[in-house]
Amino acid sequence: MPSLKELWKISGYFYRDLVFRSVYEVRTHKKNLEKLIRSAKRSMLLNKMFLALMLSVMAIYTAFRSNVMDFVIFYAMITFLLAFFFLQATTTFATQNFDILYTLPLSGDEVSKIVSLTFFRIFDIPITTVTIVFLVAMIVRSPVSSAPALIGLLVSESFSIGLVVYLSRLFYSKITTGSGWKSVVRILYYVVWAFAFFSFYAFASAMGWLYRNAEAYSSFVMSNSKILSFLYPFCFAFLSSNVRTPNAFFGVAVWSVLAYLSLRWATSKITEVFTKFEWDVEEVELKLEISSPTVAFLKKDVRLISRSPALCFLVLLPIMESLILSHGSVSTAIVVISAFLVVVAFSLHGLEKEGITKILPVKTKTLVTAKTLLVVTIYLISVGVMNVIFAFKGKTPDFFIELSTTLSVFAMSVIVLIIAEKMNVRRDLYSGLSALVFLIIPGFVIVYLPLAIAFIFKILGEDYLIPLFTASFIEFLLALTLLNVL
Amino acid sequence: MSVLTVEDLVVRYGNTVAVDHVSFRVDEGEIFGLLGPNGAGKSSTIKAIVGLVDFEGKIEVLGKPVGIETKNLIGYVPEEFMLLESLTPLEFFEFVASVRRIGNVEKVKTLIRAFGIERFVNRPIATLSMGTKQKVSVISALIHDPPLLILDEPLNGLDARSSRILKELMQRHVEKSGAVLFSTHIMEIAESLCDRIAVINKGRIIAEGTIEELKELASVEGSLEDVFLKLTGQYEGIKEIVDAIS
Numbered sequence A: 001m002p003s004l005k006e007l008w009k010i011s012g013y014f015y016r017d018l019v020f021r022s023v024y025e026v027r028t029h030k031k032n033l034e035k036l037i038r039s040a041k042r043s044m045l046l047n048k049m050f051l052a053l054m055l056s057v058m059a060i061y062t063a064f065r066s067n068v069m070d071f072v073i074f075y076a077m078i079t080f081l082l083a084f085f086f087l088q089a090t091t092t093f094a095t096q097n098f099d100i101l102y103t104l105p106l107s108g109d110e111v112s113k114i115v116s117l118t119f120f121r122i123f124d125i126p127i128t129t130v131t132i133v134f135l136v137a138m139i140v141r142s143p144v145s146s147a148p149a150l151i152g153l154l155v156s157e158s159f160s161i162g163l164v165v166y167l168s169r170l171f172y173s174k175i176t177t178g179s180g181w182k183s184v185v186r187i188l189y190y191v192v193w194a195f196a197f198f199s200f201y202a203f204a205s206a207m208g209w210l211y212r213n214a215e216a217y218s219s220f221v222m223s224n225s226k227i228l229s230f231l232y233p234f235c236f237a238f239l240s241s242n243v244r245t246p247n248a249f250f251g252v253a254v255w256s257v258l259a260y261l262s263l264r265w266a267t268s269k270i271t272e273v274f275t276k277f278e279w280d281v282e283e284v285e286l287k288l289e290i291s292s293p294t295v296a297f298l299k300k301d302v303r304l305i306s307r308s309p310a311l312c313f314l315v316l317l318p319i320m321e322s323l324i325l326s327h328g329s330v331s332t333a334i335v336v337i338s339a340f341l342v343v344v345a346f347s348l349h350g351l352e353k354e355g356i357t358k359i360l361p362v363k364t365k366t367l368v369t370a371k372t373l374l375v376v377t378i379y380l381i382s383v384g385v386m387n388v389i390f391a392f393k394g395k396t397p398d399f400f401i402e403l404s405t406t407l408s409v410f411a412m413s414v415i416v417l418i419i420a421e422k423m424n425v426r427r428d429l430y431s432g433l434s435a436l437v438f439l440i441i442p443g444f445v446i447v448y449l450p451l452a453i454a455f456i457f458k459i460l461g462e463d464y465l466i467p468l469f470t471a472s473f474i475e476f477l478l479a480l481t482l483l484n485v486l
Numbered sequence B: 001m002s003v004l005t006v007e008d009l010v011v012r013y014g015n016t017v018a019v020d021h022v023s024f025r026v027d028e029g030e031i032f033g034l035l036g037p038n039g040a041g042k043s044s045t046i047k048a049i050v051g052l053v054d055f056e057g058k059i060e061v062l063g064k065p066v067g068i069e070t071k072n073l074i075g076y077v078p079e080e081f082m083l084l085e086s087l088t089p090l091e092f093f094e095f096v097a098s099v100r101r102i103g104n105v106e107k108v109k110t111l112i113r114a115f116g117i118e119r120f121v122n123r124p125i126a127t128l129s130m131g132t133k134q135k136v137s138v139i140s141a142l143i144h145d146p147p148l149l150i151l152d153e154p155l156n157g158l159d160a161r162s163s164r165i166l167k168e169l170m171q172r173h174v175e176k177s178g179a180v181l182f183s184t185h186i187m188e189i190a191e192s193l194c195d196r197i198a199v200i201n202k203g204r205i206i207a208e209g210t211i212e213e214l215k216e217l218a219s220v221e222g223s224l225e226d227v228f229l230k231l232t233g234q235y236e237g238i239k240e241i242v243d244a245i246s
């Protein structure tokens, strides 16, 4: 029977394969493979270190403020942030092939462990770092509290993994397939799924806000400590900040057991979710709908997006953002939403990494048009959602600014996609930081230039709407011309 | 008439020269086999023709240099799947047919039935068995009735019935004045199907011709396998190795 150390080592091979496949698409190009693998490893490491740094800063801040509310927020943040990042990784992970494990003399349990460890490896550095940093900071701050604090953190980490496996299971089993009446069910699940993502996002925003107002809420928490001190993450937070109540001790015991169970459940289910999901075999009517190439690309992209948690999230982000931003002003909302759309445009191009596009007679114009239509649609939905909320609140939407920005979003998408296509940038968000910078900067310039011009006119006390529209319209015409000469 | 002309083809990956000044042509009505040991450069040659890798030299399909215009003239089955795994086969065919501007979908349905994958067309490709995936890959290469079929080890994973269908389709295809370029490691299949063969080793063509011509060249009486091993210099030592292992 292999030891945990050996299982860890085996998982390392799969992990390396996973990292390699994050740049797999470039394989067919005339490039130096070894260099590519190195750069994939490097950017994966950078991403991990960035996350580790972010979490460590939070950990130190929390440990040294030692306010009950700070701990509450910290534990909840760890659970949700990790779950959020884990979910991003599930799509790549789901395509990993673990079949070879079944041919080796390993028990089902060991296979599960290897799969889980491979999954864990995606976030090994951030999780280990934050745990150590938090523990050390707590020991320095208050040695007595460091034990419950550490347990609180481990429990949060376990919950995040449990949550990810639960959501992925839901996603892969209920959302990604089915036809006929099943597609109705699919849409329902889809809403639930979107909602789950939305709640993450809302949660993270709310937490950020709470952080800033932690002190004000502490008194509320303290006055309700009887009930709260039994709940996760409050029980851990109380003990971590030296507030000892019997309920909290009891709570810690119960939630630790639950966390352990959830981790065990996740480990046992992870193989089912990612390696051997079973599908119904059914006879179906052979129906094919032929459309124009542009529509075909659009349809294909919508399908791919609706079946990948990471992509689905990316596309829903601007829409969710607009929900949240509808509390503020139109201009802030538009500035933020259009920034997200640059990333959406870039990532939509990443969908063509599959290679099949290269053997089909596809014109750059077709590809760029299809994806731009999608980008503009996402923008319009986001703005539409925002306007509806504005209407409820009695605020007047600013259609003029929205229209102008639609034009520059169109221009941005066309130009970013043309650069991506011509430069042959075939990477996704996780593998190519430099490519990201290459495309994102021009993208930002295009969406923000008209807004910046308008802003200058506004400071000068002049009418800024005409300059805004003119600048956007020029960009739009430029993009349209570019699209047609291709 | 020449359907495919390859002249002085060079494919590099960094410092590796995978294909080294290769020239050959495939004529109308001809099944042309590319044989060679692992890593010889068969797939790289094929990838250059279909537009998956950059190359130096000249490649023409029906007199046109390869590019976007030649893509509808070629049906390609890659050695590793190039499918959109989260789509279902039906959605995948729909996408490919639309982009290729196919009006008539009856052909697609006929192919689905011919390869017997009706039961699988509605679940994600990712969940299909290797052989079924290969069938999806083969069907997607045939739906636009291309004059030139390029098949990189197409019989990989296919069951007996489907291999037979594919082999007969290849023969029918050339009878209707199409052309086929295909690579395989199965000598019996090459022997029974190919009109002409090029043996490629370390990126270079070391022999080319009909099976009879190759036998003469290698001065070997026997199967194509013997000829192949002799030509690629792999004949010696096989017995010793087997003896040593067992």
Ligand SMILES: Nc1ncnc2c1ncn2[C@@H]1O[C@H](COP(=O)(O)OP(=O)(O)OP(=O)(O)O)[C@@H](O)[C@H]1O
Pocket: A027, A028, A029, A031, A033, B013, B016, B017, B018, B036, B037, B038, B039, B040, B041, B042, B043, B044, B045, B079
């Ligand atoms: N993407 C790549 N990057 C670097 N080297 C590559 C790449 N693809 C192929 N090669 C190398 O090019 C050479 C030719 O490979 P190719 O795939 O063309 O061989 P093949 O004849 O198809 O072999 P097989 O029978 O194993 O399929 C090999 O040495 C291989 O290692």
Ligand SMILES: [Mg+2]
Pocket: B042, B043, B044, B079, B152
């Ligand atoms: Mg090959």
